[in-house]
Ligand code: SF4
């Protein structure tokens with residue numbers, strides 16, 4: 565990567581740009597400058613954190629307070645102090661993650677094959693991950709709805725948010741930072757968007773359950789009867805061959821419900837671990853397709869259009 569030069573000046577001549585302006589102009593030029601150097605938006609956590617560190621180091625509040633009463637030489641010295649602090653802070657962490665936590669708040673990582681040892685070391689357990697099966701609707705990094713072509717294992721999110729389960733908002737820190745998943749290590753918010761991992765790179769339930777064949781057999785049986793492709797086909801068939809489509813749909817719903825119940829009651833697994841083994845409940849998938857499936861007291865499912 566081409567080395568960036570830290571010139572410590574704005575535009576052509578900092579004195580010319582700064583000598584006549586009030587403190588607000590100086591502050592805005594400072595932020596503009598930092599934004600350009602960091603290649604980060606002013607609202608980003610990375611920008612905020614670096615700015616805070618530099619301003620503390622240079623005693624920016626004092627510079628700001630005194631700016632309007634400073635003569636040209638004093639302004640030059642103050643600006644130089646700010647640049648020296650920026651240089652110290654940025655050279656310590658230039659183009660490295662400053663651990664602002666913003667990406668951890670926006671989403672949790674998808675697990676890759678390299679993350680398998682994290683389960684062997686018990687950094688991750690079945691309770692901290694969930695499975696998105698092929699056919700699930702997700703939102704792409706560009707914010708567009710897409711349908712998954714292959715299975716993904718993801719770290720759970722804090723309920724009601726997209727925040728990673730391991731992120732501690734109060735301290736803006738990761739509970740497993742030294743052993744964080746590969747995708748977190750690859751995260752470089754300052755660089756161009758990285759390529760999405762190739763399907764062969766993704767960690768799968770098959771790899772994770774290689775040592776527990778009784779669970780893997782269950783996964784396969786579930787996939788056979790409750791695969792999302794089959795369920796979607798049944799949904800589409802409701803308009804043409806209602807009887808066959810309803811039969812397939814109810815079979816999938818009941819089998820999904822039965823297996824979850826069995827894993828919870830007999831195997832004593834948590835709901836979180838079951839979302840890893842079987843993926844998210846089928847009822848949720850139907851909701852994404854505009855249908856509410858509710859279990860009646862008689863133990864059968866009733867389907868109704870979902871009201872937003
Ligand atoms: S990679 Fe994530 S945590 Fe690191 S600086 Fe960028 S947004 Fe912040």
Ligand code: SF4
Pocket residue numbers: 667668671672673719728729730731732737738739740741744745748
């Ligand atoms: S595992 Fe840690 S570094 Fe990765 S997204 Fe979660 S909190 Fe952030």
